[in-house]
Amino acid sequence: MSAAESIKKVVLTGEDLTLDELIAISRFNVPVEISEQAIEEVNRSRKIVDEIVNEERVVYGITTGFGSLCNVSISKEDSVQLQENLIRTHASGFGAPFFDRHCTSNYGNSG
Numbered sequence: 001m002s003a004a005e006s007i008k009k010v011v012l013t014g015e016d017l018t019l020d021e022l023i024a025i026s027r028f029n030v031p032v033e034i035s036e037q038a039i040e041e042v043n044r045s046r047k048i049v050d051e052i053v054n055e056e057r058v059v060y061g062i063t064t065g066f067g068s069l070c071n072v073s074i075s076k077e078d079s080v081q082l083q084e085n086l087i088r089t090h091a092s093g094f095g096a097p098f099f100d101r102h103c104t105s106n107y108g109n110s111g
Contacts, residue, residue, distance in 0.1 A: 004028065014038045053079045061086075 004023035013035045024030040052059050053076055063079065065072040066086070074082050 009033065011035050012038055014041065 002023075003020040005028060007021060007024035007028075007030050010017070010021045010025055010030055010032045011034070012032060021030075025032055049062055052062050056063065056076065058064060058073070060066075060070055062082075063074050064070050065074065065082075
């Protein structure tokens, strides 16, 4: 039995994911959880983004477009749509589908 096969659950902290844990998720469908500390850090980051938007500060990719559209200002009203569009463009693709293990390696498995 490999080290990955012996893992029963993976807790994501944002700091210490191992290759064996990634293999356990992608090949053996091990359940994944997010640590409370990681959730708190995400919430702190979200608060910072909300402050940037509310203060109408110019910050690339938050209150501006991306790439060649970096000089285009994004309104408060459109900032949520900008982030949703970013997620959609990164979550879609074309070509032959990946095997399940490739998808779970990229995005995790909620178990």
